[in-house]
Amino acid sequence: MAAVACAGTVAATEQAAFTPPDAATIEQQWVAANKPYDHARSEILAQTEKVAWQGPMQPDWQRLTAYRTPDWYRDAKFGIFIHWGVYSVPAFKGEWYPRHMYEREGENSDRYRHQIATYGPMPKVGYKDLIPLFKAEHFDPDAWAKLFREAGARYVVPVAEHHDGFAMYDSKLSDWTAVKMGPHRDVIGELAKAIRAQGMKLGLSSHRAEHDWFYEYGRQFDSDVNDPRYAALYGPAHPNKGAKGEDGQDVDWTFVSDAYLNDWLARSAEIVQDYHPDLMYFDWWIGQPRFRGALADFAAFYYNQAAARQQGVVLNYKLNDMRPGTGTLNIERGQAAGIREQPWQTETSVSPDSWGYAEGDTYKSPDEIVQLLADVVSKNGNLLLNIGPKADGTIPDEARGILQAVGQWMHANGDAIYGTRPWQRFGEGPTEVAAGTNQDTKTKPYTADDFRFTMKNGQLYAIEMAWPATKHALIHSIGPTMKVTSVTLLATGKPVPFTQQPDGLHLDLPAQPQGVHVYAYRIALASH
Incomplete structure (x- = not known):
């Protein structure tokens, strides 16, 4: 003591x-x-x-x-x-390391301790010596x-x-x-x-x-x-x-x-x-x-x-x-x-x-x-x-x-995605995003009932955020007054059987495609 x-x-x-x-x-x-x-x-x-x-x-x-x-x-x-x-050299908790390596007290002082233990004492050694x-x-x-x-x-x-x-x-x-x-x-x-x-x-x-x-x-x-x-x-x-x-x-x-x-x-x-x-x-x-x-x-x-x-x-x-x-x-x-x-x-x-590389990082x-x-x-x-x-x-x-x-x-x-513009509404489904700065990890997981819409060259795209367990999808926003002529699953390039009912567009889906579990449909609409 x-x-x-x-x-x-x-x-x-x-x-x-x-x-x-x-x-x-x-x-x-x-x-x-x-x-x-x-x-x-x-x-x-x-x-x-x-x-x-x-x-x-x-x-x-x-x-x-x-x-x-x-x-x-x-x-x-x-x-x-x-x-x-x-800052990629120490690879310790990201790109703000050069600031916090000089912070001797507080919640970020682990950077200071890491710097001293790894590279040597101050003022002899500093950030310049990592260059x-x-x-x-x-x-x-x-x-x-x-x-x-x-x-x-x-x-x-x-x-x-x-x-x-x-x-x-x-x-x-x-x-x-x-x-x-x-x-x-x-x-x-x-x-x-x-x-x-x-x-x-x-x-x-x-x-x-x-x-x-x-x-x-x-x-x-x-x-x-x-x-x-x-x-x-x-x-x-x-x-x-x-x-x-x-x-x-x-x-x-x-x-x-x-x-x-x-x-x-x-x-x-x-x-x-x-x-x-x-x-x-x-x-x-x-x-x-x-x-x-x-x-x-x-x-x-x-x-x-x-x-x-x-x-x-x-x-x-x-x-x-x-x-x-x-x-x-x-x-x-x-x-x-x-x-x-x-x-x-x-x-x-x-x-x-x-943002900068850090050893032990987790990834999305x-x-x-x-x-x-x-x-x-x-x-x-x-x-x-x-x-x-x-x-x-x-x-x-x-x-x-x-x-x-x-x-x-x-x-x-x-x-x-490429060259598209927003539709009359951005999407539908139960999941609400946490809007604003520094909120990107606070949105709850998306479900198969969540869709996002885009438009290009008169065609509508519906992006389903997860694959439904029942091989059936329902898009409420595409009502019976919108005359759909065809639906294509982009992941396979093949047509998808569909029916239009009062509650929306019903899709009968094939076997689930491999890869990322987000699925886009090209929906051709009859011109008026």
Whole structure:
């Protein structure tokens, strides 16, 4: 007991001896660390401003409501998200490891203990020391792209930079990139080429807005986050100060400097200038009030430069971060209660617990993924499904198996998904989804009485969420006044006997097809 008390006293003395830097010092160190990139940043910002004011759009939220989601995106329905970076090295509880590895107390302190036990004590060892271990020696972008195409994806969205501040692309604004460190490869550039070679659209995501505060826990004790030599990697690491407003909603009072906003805008624009993505995705913190002006600048720039190339592009945002109609809403790990007038997207991961690869992860079943896809598409949405590759560049077997199973289902049933639009109602059945953000694991299991509907070229598709035990299906929404001429089970390509009765369309089903347990029917209707 005496030894424990002594150790606790020493730790308390060391903590008391450390004085965290003040906000002014933090900002000065960060600005100084980024000074080598001032000229390149200024050039990018000048070009961004020029383009933002020259084209069909302007950086004004009213003018930006002229945006329209391109047809390629509305037709695509299914994309792949990729969370891959230095955080894949520890592979410990996901992509927020670099933040929580500096959190010494609280529910996430297991990351700190894991870091110390595995890699060594702080401040000698920190997140920067994991970069050389991120070798990506088995990374094969062509093989990845082929797998994604076979999975049925029509667009792919790699993370260009996550909250950790390590760019997976070739940047003129940072030395902390995958080109100059770690893999020594332009990961995004290689993926962009491979994805487009497979006929898919390229999306890129930037989570850099959150980098402003991501390493804040490292400010509270003697860690390498406080070493000015690494300020360009760890960022300002300002304290993240949240509070409740008078309406009970979250209000964020975290400090964001003009210098950081300029850097964020320049880095976002650089990605667009160098890789011309068909889709740009931002995480939730761009809704922080200080980003509003810079976000409008970026949106106008992005849309205008795309228009000059006759490229239809998508800008994904979350929550209320953009004015409705100025971009395409993304609901994180969530669903919509009904058909949304504007196209939208949900993103979820093959793992219910993490986005980046983590050892010991659990995985969803292919059935769950396809059921989610059917529900989202019936409500005018797209599904962006995430995987987290390992640090060596291999895709976990569990994730690969899910993609292959989904691909087999899409190959047989894709006619009910691709290019469709919502019907007069999204579906029927007893199961109600848990709508909203971070609700995707709260929906009860679907039953054979649950159907989702889509339309294309005058034909109706009914997707049955499970196979009935009686080999008989009843679709109440297709009443006797709708003249059905034929029903085809897409899984077999064969006709299904049917009768129309006052209570709906009755189907006499064959033996259950093998594979994912979700079944699509093409229902031909007589023209009036």
